[in-house]
Amino acid sequence: MDFFNQLAKGLSQGWNTFSQEMEWLALNQQVNQLYHQGNFNEAIVIAKQALTLAKSLHPGDHPDVATSLNNLGELYNSQGRYTEAEPLYKQALEMTKRLFTGDHPNVATSLNNLAALYNSQARYAEAEPLCLHALTMRKRLFNGDHPDVAQSLNNLAYLYHSQARDSEAEPLYKQALQMRKRLFNGDHPDVAQSLNNLATLYKSQGRYSEAEPLHKQALEMRKRLFTGDHPNVATSLNNLAEIYHSQGHYSKAEPLYKQALEMTKRLFNGDHPYVATSLNNLAYLYKSQGRYAEAEPLYKQALEMTKRLFNGDHPDVAISLNNLAYLYKSQARYAEAEPLCIQALEMTKRLFQGDHADVALSLNNLAALYDSQGRYTEAEPLYKQALEMRKRLFKGQHSYLADSLNNLAFLYKSQGRYSEAEPLYKQALQMRKRLFNGDHPDVAISLNNLAELYYSQGRYAEAEPLYKQALEMTKRLFNGDHPYVGTSLNNLAELYRTQGRYADAEPLHKQALEMRKRLFSSDHPDVAGSLNNLALLLIATNQPQEAFDKMQEAIEMETRLIRRNFAFSSEQERLQSIKNNRPSFDAFLSLVSQYFSDSPEQVQKALDVVLNRKSLTAAALAAFNFAIHSQRYAHLKPLFNDLQSKQQQLYHRRYNPPLPEPEQPIELYRIRLRNYQKDIAELEQQCQQLEKQLSAEVPEIRLDHQTLDRRAVALELPPNTVLVEYVRFDRYNFTAPKGEKWQSAEYWAFILPAQKPDAVQMIPLGPAQPIDNLIEKVRKVLSLENPPSTMARGGAKKGSQTQLNPYEYHPQEPNALREKIFSPLVYILQNYQNILIAPDSELSLIPFGVLPVDETGQQLLRDKYQISYLSSGRDVLRWKLETDRKASESLIIANPNFDYPNPPSLTKSPTEGLTKSGVYHSTKPVLKSLSAEGFDPLPETEPLAQTIAKKLNIPNLYLGDKALETLFSQTSCPRFLLIATHGDYEAEDPYFKLTYQLLNCPSEEEANNQISQNRDLVNPQLLLVMETQAETFVKQGKQDHAQWLRNFAEKVSEEYKISRAPNPIENPFNRFAVAPGNNAMIRGYLAFAGANTWRKGQSLPLEAGKGRLLAQDIAGIDLWENELTILIACQTGLGDVQSGEGVFGLRRAFAVAGCKALIMSLWSVPTRVSLLLMDEFLNHVQQGLGKRESLVKAQNYIRNLTIHKLQELNLTGDRDILGEFKDKRMLSQEFMDNNPDYKLLSHPYFWGAWISQGEL
Missing domain, CATH: 1.25.40.10 (Tetratricopeptide repeat domain)
Structure with missing residues (x-):
């Protein structure tokens, strides 16, 4: 019995062990x-x-x-x-x-695994003896051929290849391949792997003709081995695609990349490293072709997938971060690229303690990003760290080491440090020649770079043979077309063109152009570049018509590329894209102005280009807004609302910076400040990301279905109307010596009559700077910046000039401006009564109608013409747009309680209306700069609002506590909108503007001229701003900029005997001391209930929002069925002015929101007179007159009001104009009694600021 029990127990234990082993x-x-x-x-x-x-x-x-x-x-x-x-x-x-004492396969496997780990970490010195040990052990174990021996040969070869020891790697790869062929007669996965590995080695050496057949053999073998989908087949598809990609055979590469991607997706349901690799590869192909809109989502998918696959840090995540950053860098989207580069660098540092190739690569990438932005002092130490690390990693020669030498040399060349760049370029070239026996793309790049250095120095005789060598090498490397060949052809052609060797240059430029057209089947920047370069050559050889054709083709291509990029970009990126392409736009208009200003066909095409490019970002945003508010995109509303919410968060955070506290150590304050800046950067990035998501979902933003040419515009213009399209561009002088091509900006005007698309004329107006200077002076005259003195008016004798015309309109400067910007057009415009003006740059800041007709100043342009304004002539095409929505009830907002939720303040600022000369304006401006006292109440706007509401039968009247900013989030598209409140635009600080101009002066002489022209700004405040900016440069690593600025400030201080003002950080300051950033759309706003409360840093009830409606907020409102908006608030037409893009602020905001007609002002207007003007304007609108004609009549009414007529109007209380004049001692009773027919309000200050933008 004991025996059987023991047997049963043993069997039971054995079964349990067996079960556990299974x-x-x-x-x-x-x-x-x-x-x-x-x-x-x-x-x-x-x-x-x-x-x-x-x-x-x-x-x-x-x-x-x-x-x-x-x-x-x-x-x-x-x-x-x-x-x-x-x-x-x-x-x-x-x-x-x-x-296993001695040799054993398992020991060899363990040696191999540890060696592979060390290889991944670039610990090559530790990996090599393990690989050699495993190989020798396997050779002893297996006499002759064996799969394990072949594997060890392969592994050792891979280790050598990782270190660029290709001469040692190649024979090992070949031995492994031959052994596997002998072991496995016919097809086998190991044979395919060896074919693939040897091909990869050849590819890295630029031996494409040897690599391609091996990759093809591997692919075909794997297809035979694995019926259907298999990871190894997908790998071979990718590898063969890379060979074609490297040779510029994009049409062959793309289908293979796509097959690989689809196969990996079928093989691995969900996330997998192979899928991520395929996404990255296809994205890289698209990026190489300039197909950025297609590349970006693939790179993003790859990044998100690797993040999900590898929880935390991983080399594949770092690679994906670098890839996406490189795409952004290629598009000049630096703000998005930088955090990705930094993340990749920090991750690789955590992954690889000490030196590693991936760390060096990340250092190099971040340096290259800074280099692209001109942040040389930040780039240089990173380039040097990468170089030193690679020197430690790769003893002797390595391609990565040559890359670092090349990159540092490029940085020095960009800085003009030619003597430092040259030896590095030469070292990189020699190293690459030793590494790659014979031809290689990297050698060709080095030849080209050294040639470019010599070209920059005018050392043409030394540059030419290098350019030629690079060209011949790329031709041998890439059988047929390739981007490198195209670049080499272009560079050599440009050398010949610069030397005047036009016969040598022309065939090369033509070859480069044709090759690039074949390479890039659709639009591409390289093709546009070749077209422009060939055009310059054609001009030099007296072929202006052929040059025009090429430039026109180039600029139309660039416009399509810009619009295509709009589909995946934020507003900031769209503006950057326009800026990047501005030089070719200016060059095209320079060509037309210098060679074809009297040629109808070329002038017509030039206007088409202007209509397609001017205010293009505003047109795109308007198209987006029109679409997003339609029913088609109702599903995007949550995303749109999220964007608006994030923008509000950003605004509040921006205006709540950390302030120094008396007892807090400066180090703690700096930490708080860094955290604040980090928060701002993160919120800005989130907003930009949401903008891009929305753009990608709304194809209308690309304007693909809009015909934007002179014909469409001319046919839409009302009868007896003419469009005057002003344009400002930098002049490119085609015949000037190299380095002097770009010259001062000019203004020109295109004239397009209604219904006559071919009757375009192009008129020169002259250099821009004198015109801009005149505009500034005229604005001072018009806005009555220096009114007559009180005593001169009150004490003048009857009949004296001062008494008869105390507000004399001095026409000298306005007349001089008219001579420059309007008189050259009169011989054409005299046949038209209605003029639509699309101004550009500073011209946007003046009302043309108040300029005098002649020297006498007795008659103004408005007396002869009816003038209205557009951002671009293209805007008339929006007048016929119809929405699928109905307008809501009209909305009137007036007299907000700026102290909400507290009772309104009844006291007004003691400096109300006070001018620089120490006297009072005749009437209080509606808008003034936001002073320490905040906004004053506006009770006088309330009766006007009530009158208008009654007159137009409008029930929605919001006054006092009800005048809330949040009304606009609750109301959709009011048919009529009137807002009577304070407006503000936080304009660019003149001291910062002057400092920026000084930094951009080409010489110290020019900088001195700038100081002379801005003598009124040469004071201690200027020196303080210059020092503040210098400190900023130091923090950014821009020591050169900082030193120049400090040296120049010292000279200014000595010459003008001034010292720097105290640093404001030593004095108390509030959150408004922090500039609101470079976004002009948050610097312009309208004040609503609670504006003063919010400004004081106090919390507002939820229903009050932030107490101010920003231009940015307005741009997102649906106003597409709004027929008329009136802003009874000052300077609503002002903002940041950008050539070709208009005025950034409230003016732009209402336009892109869909407002059909906008009445606004260009300077601070007097309240009581403005209320009377608006009352008169609405009377005419109610009678059925057009908006423009109604405004003209209302302005004429004010302009011609006599003292007697004002007395008859019997205006009382807050609307009593004469009473206010008397209260401010600007008008005596005696004067009124003696001069009843005197037109008190004839000066344009009282009525001329108002303009009509949009529909007539």
């Missing part, structure tokens, strides 16, 4: 399956269970424990968790050594 095998199979599926996190959990089970089954050393250690180590290695992988690999190695 469980271990099953766990290992599961680990293997999850690993190949890319489910690393799940695989690690199972691998840990397998290891625990193996240890419980086999206390001490056992092959199963060693296998489990290896498996878990491999999983950690795959995730980049190297510090966790290493001890596991070491334990496995030591255990197998103890288990």
